[in-house]
Amino acid sequence: MTEEAPKLLEIKGLKTYFxxxxxxxxxxxxxxxxxxxxxxxxxxxxSGSGKTVTALSILRLIPSPPGWIxxxxxxxxxxxxTKLSFPEMRKIRGKEISMIFQEPMTALNPVFTxxxxxREVMKQHAPGTSHQELDESAASMLDLVGIPDAKRRxxxxxxxxxxxxxxxxxxxxxxxLQPHLLVADEPTTALDVTIQAQILDLMLGxxxxxxHTSILLITHNLAVVAETCARVAVMYxxxxxxxxxxxxxxxSPQHPYTRGLLRSLPRPDKPKQRRLExxxxxxxxxxxxxxxxxxxxxxxxxxxxxxxxxxxxxxxSPGHFCRCHLVEPxxxxxxxxxxx
Amino acid sequence: xxxxPLLEIKDLKIYYPVHAGVFLxxxxxxxxxxxxxxxxxxGETLGLVGESGCGKTTLGKGIMRLVKVTGGEILxxxxxxxxxxxxxxxxxxxxxxxxxIQMIYQDPYSSLNPRWSVxxxxxxxxxxxxxxxxxxxRQDEVAWLLEKVGLTGEQxxxxxxxxxxxxxxxxxxxxxLATRPRLIVADEPVSALDVSIQAQVVNLLQDLxxxxxxxxxxxxxxxxxxxxxxxxxxxxxxxxxxxIGPSRDIxxxxxxPYSRALLSAVPLPDPTxxxxxxxxxxxxxxxxxxxxxxxxxxxxxxxxxxxxxxTPPPLVEVKPGRFLAxxxxxxxxx
Numbered sequence: 001m002t003e004e005a006p007k008l009l010e011i012k013g014l015k016t017y018f019x020x021x022x023x024x025x026x027x028x029x030x031x032x033x034x035x036x037x038x039x040x041x042x043x044x045x046x047s048g049s050g051k052t053v054t055a056l057s058i059l060r061l062i063p064s065p066p067g068w069i070x071x072x073x074x075x076x077x078x079x080x081x082t083k084l085s086f087p088e089m090r091k092i093r094g095k096e097i098s099m100i101f102q103e104p105m106t107a108l109n110p111v112f113t114x115x116x117x118x119r120e121v122m123k124q125h126a127p128g129t130s131h132q133e134l135d136e137s138a139a140s141m142l143d144l145v146g147i148p149d150a151k152r153r154x155x156x157x158x159x160x161x162x163x164x165x166x167x168x169x170x171x172x173x174x175x176x177l178q179p180h181l182l183v184a185d186e187p188t189t190a191l192d193v194t195i196q197a198q199i200l201d202l203m204l205g206x207x208x209x210x211x212h213t214s215i216l217l218i219t220h221n222l223a224v225v226a227e228t229c230a231r232v233a234v235m236y237x238x239x240x241x242x243x244x245x246x247x248x249x250x251x252s253p254q255h256p257y258t259r260g261l262l263r264s265l266p267r268p269d270k271p272k273q274r275r276l277e278x279x280x281x282x283x284x285x286x287x288x289x290x291x292x293x294x295x296x297x298x299x300x301x302x303x304x305x306x307x308x309x310x311x312x313x314x315x316x317s318p319g320h321f322c323r324c325h326l327v328e329p330x331x332x333x334x335x336x337x338x339x340x
Numbered sequence: 341x342x343x344x345p346l347l348e349i350k351d352l353k354i355y356y357p358v359h360a361g362v363f364l365x366x367x368x369x370x371x372x373x374x375x376x377x378x379x380x381x382x383g384e385t386l387g388l389v390g391e392s393g394c395g396k397t398t399l400g401k402g403i404m405r406l407v408k409v410t411g412g413e414i415l416x417x418x419x420x421x422x423x424x425x426x427x428x429x430x431x432x433x434x435x436x437x438x439x440x441i442q443m444i445y446q447d448p449y450s451s452l453n454p455r456w457s458v459x460x461x462x463x464x465x466x467x468x469x470x471x472x473x474x475x476x477x478r479q480d481e482v483a484w485l486l487e488k489v490g491l492t493g494e495q496x497x498x499x500x501x502x503x504x505x506x507x508x509x510x511x512x513x514x515x516x517l518a519t520r521p522r523l524i525v526a527d528e529p530v531s532a533l534d535v536s537i538q539a540q541v542v543n544l545l546q547d548l549x550x551x552x553x554x555x556x557x558x559x560x561x562x563x564x565x566x567x568x569x570x571x572x573x574x575x576x577x578x579x580x581x582x583x584i585g586p587s588r589d590i591x592x593x594x595x596x597p598y599s600r601a602l603l604s605a606v607p608l609p610d611p612t613x614x615x616x617x618x619x620x621x622x623x624x625x626x627x628x629x630x631x632x633x634x635x636x637x638x639x640x641x642x643x644x645x646x647x648x649x650x651t652p653p654p655l656v657e658v659k660p661g662r663f664l665a666x667x668x669x670x671x672x673x674x
């Protein structure tokens with residue numbers, strides 16, 4: 001189904017760098033992927049993989065200095081977001097692309113009521129709407145995300161809500177203008193599992209209900225991706241290492257990193273192993289990724305070529321891309337070396 | 341069950357007072373741990389799972405006597421000796437026992453002193469508990485400990501900020517091992533680590549357990565990890581233990597309505613799995629200051645009966661090794 005859907009967001013060769021004490025940290029170093037209309041697309045990666053910086057780049061929220069978008073295009077509904085001016089970008093944020101952050105504790109301003117903060121979002125994009133109308137739509141959004149007694153709760157401050165409720169409020173705010181794309185950066189990481197399940201259901205349900213909202217879900221949790229996303233990109237060292245429809249990625253992972261990640265997870269649903277299969281070594285800091293393939297220092301299948309030459313992201317079977325010298329590209333797709 | 345357990349907790353209560361008003365009068369208690377009974381066998385790993393606020397961390401701190409215990413007993417039994425009740429001990433009486441009971445903390449960033457070298461951090465427990473060692477002996481011991489946890493002796497001269505999260509957690513483990521403890525309380529030891537590093541640390545803990553015959557209380561909210569490492573699991577909710585049993589058993593056939601909901605919410609890394617059995621809990625955990633009467637879970641429980649509101653259900657052995665605090669479910673069991 002996703003194969004035919006047109007592309008809503010297309011990222012091509014994105015590079016986002018930071019200046020760290022005179023050195024350049026290549027946090028995102030050539031990322032390519034696309035999110036189709038009405039799709040839930042997952043980006044998984046460990047700390048330092050560049051997944052959050054990718055998300056912030058899409059919204060042009062990279063603090064500058066020290067950061068900047070060095071190269072690449074972010075095409076959203078035909079426009080390149082990297083070329084937009086600040087006021088143009090403001091019109092897109094919230095209304096067309098909105099974002100949910102990891103920390104529901106800090107993403108809301110503690111000195112304003114929830115109602116004030118929700119009205120503020122809507123006012124930006126619909127100037128001239130009366131206070132009462134804004135209040136009504138804010139209350140109905142809170143109601144939709146399951147906050148009881150919504151009308152009265154608009155007068156409450158963020159500290160009067162629990163963590164799960166705050167994340168619901170964030171979702172309500174993010175979806176209040178029915179954006180085309182919702183970027184969710186670790187939306188459930190700070191929450192308990194039963195609340196996580198509630199929040200994911202809610203996000204996916206509301207996304208579907210609106211009829212035109214795609215979700216870009218950024219997480220370190222492979223299990224969450226398995227249960228929610230149609231397609232997924234695995235990032236490591238500021239690059240997409242593997243990308244495929246979710247079932248394909250989990251069913252026949254090609255990249256040694258993806259395979260290692262999946263093997264290192266404890267599987268309570270499978271026969272018990274005595275030991276987990278860990279990936280050796282440590283995740284290098286952004287400054288210390290090796291030359292050549294970013295993963296070769298930890299890769300059990302490394303060959304000499306990996307140290308010198310960085311592999312391209314190549315299509316290994318229809319819709320399945322992998323960045324590894326050892327994985328042969330599909331015969332028909334030898335030329336399609338760059339973008340999907 | 342033939343051998344007497346190393347640790348036996350009986351009806352443990354840990355309340356934090358709540359003060360309010362101008363004179364900060366005590367207005368109530370946060371009943372963080374409210375009548376917990378369990379035991380841990382020698383060489384066993386007991387997993388404590390539950391959501392934030394369920395009291396699992398407080399229980400761990402209670403075992404360490406890092407918080408004030410309100411009531412109950414914590415019996416610690418050395419091989420073939422009479423049990424010692426840790427609750428009744430004074431600070432000076434506790435001190436020698438501290439060498440035998442050590443803790444590994446969640447946050448590998450804040451649990452290591454940034455001004456001390458890794459060698460000094462690991463050496464500190466030796467200075468306190470093994471004053472008879474010479475400086476040279478201590479140094480050798482530190483190098484040996486660092487190697488045991490997968491670091492090198494030369495790294496003793498480096499400082500915590502030079503290490504990654506996983507390596508710091510290894511330092512924390514080396515420090516805990518320095519006094520050759522029998523019991524280790526590990527509070528979310530892998531939660532702050534990356535997926536690929538988590539497995540390394542879990543494997544390390546299992547290897548060390550085998551080598552040193554350690555008994556571990558493993559506290560974590562990630563049930564998949566606990567299921568892997570623990571022999572038995574205790575599920576906690578609002579300061580109570582709902583259910584205890586062998587970990588595979590608990591995972592595959594949870595009995596308590598809360599454990600059923602909790603386990604069904606655990607996502608699995610397999611997109612082909614259908615999860616029609618998923619139970620969605622409504623609402624949120626009540627505040628531990630104003631806990632429901634009777635069974636703490638009754639306000640969200642699909643099986644709740646009027647009788648559940650009267651007394652908190654006791655933990656009853658429903659099958660050999662399987663303890664359950666829900667009379668409603670217990671009735672339906674053969």
